[in-house]
Amino acid sequence: MFDFLDSGQYDVLGAFWVTVQLTFYSAIGSLIWGTVLAGMRVGPTPLMRAFGTVYVNAVRNTPLTVIIVATSLVLYQTLGITLAGGDSKGIGFRLAVLGLIAYHATFVCEALRSGINTVPVGQSEAARALGLGFFQVLTLIVLPQAFRSVVAPLANVLIALTKNTTVAAAIGVSEAALLMKEMVENESDAIFLVFAVVAFGFVVLTLPTGMLLGWVSKRVAVKR
């Protein structure tokens, strides 16, 4: 039944490994960039607030496919930005990570901002009263508590991100979806199985993520 997998023609594990790597780097990047954006949006500087707001609303409402394709066509092919050069495989991978970060950071930012709203205003008042500056209040008091309250929504973003890595196929990154396309073309007699294999692969990646972070969410919750 699954003999198309035994032919050695398709590197399913290899493709999913690329998916995992895309997810890993994009998740870390999104978390960092999203946190910076959230900091801008709650900060005292009007220019930064404006930038954060415009960025989030512009990027969040742009289809991911447009962003990913733009990284390749605009950044690479037109402007020649390769992000540290190398072969086209490496360039495509890094451009895809860049696009995924740019897009998912907006969702991280908004999740985090809702988390910031759960931190009572007295917490930052007490911190300011001690003489802490804005950046210290944000990083020492507000964000640590905000993060704890948004683990579950961030898990949603991470699961969406995992599945959204398939868009990288649009610029030729050899991850799971590109392999699926190839298998669909070559193995039309086993088409349901091809879909089943790919779907199973993603469930294996996302289901434990959701369960683990659900558990973490309960563990780190701030008691008030």
Added chain:
Amino acid sequence: MTPMSNVSVTKDAAPTAENLVVLDNVNKHFGALHVLQDIDLTIARGEVVVVIGPSGSGKSTLCRTINRLETIDSGTILIDGKPLPAEGRELARLRADVGMVFQSFNLFAHKTVLENVMLGQLKVRRAEKRAAEEKARSLLDRVGVANQADKYPAQLSGGQQQRVAIARALAMDPKVMLFDEPTSALDPEMINEVLEVMQQLAQGGMTMIVVTHEMGFARSAANRVVFMADGRIVEEATPDQFFSNPRSDRAKDFLSKILHH
């Protein structure tokens, strides 16, 4: 004790040893509500001033303007001879010298009691970790919660939390302590343990501005009572004078409501 001595510090900006906090003609609005009206108030070093008044009279707002948690619309506030900075580093530095205790404790919920008391020392005063811990433990001991050092705030009773909050403020070696209704959120049986700590502070010579409804504390610990109503300071007097012989009708009315049931 000459709390009412009106040295004219507000005119010359030179720091004077006597007057630690000077509010001169301070006004503030919340929208249409004129919440502080022409407030003049001078607090001498080592003085304990209790601010009382009906709710909505502006006493909490007054307390919060002194470390600029509330901005003011006009007037000047001097602390130790220096005008209150507008924003940024200067303001943060000044706030470090002004301890504040809130009605709702506001202990950092994600940090242990010990970490709460160490944080300001480490991040603002840049103290060494060992020195900060030692000081934190001795302060916790002083307010009687040394055995709770490793717990989180939510695991403590309200009275314990408020005493930790006092220790947290004291860890900065403040010049003046602001208390914004420190016992109003407490169960009755926990009020005294907090008031006792405040009594000790007062006896130790700390300059304190206390917004409270605890008339017993005002009587026993205050050098001066400031009575506020409708955004104005209506009366200032020694506790004895104020409670036994209030001059203004507003104060008489207020006292009759709270002292006789």
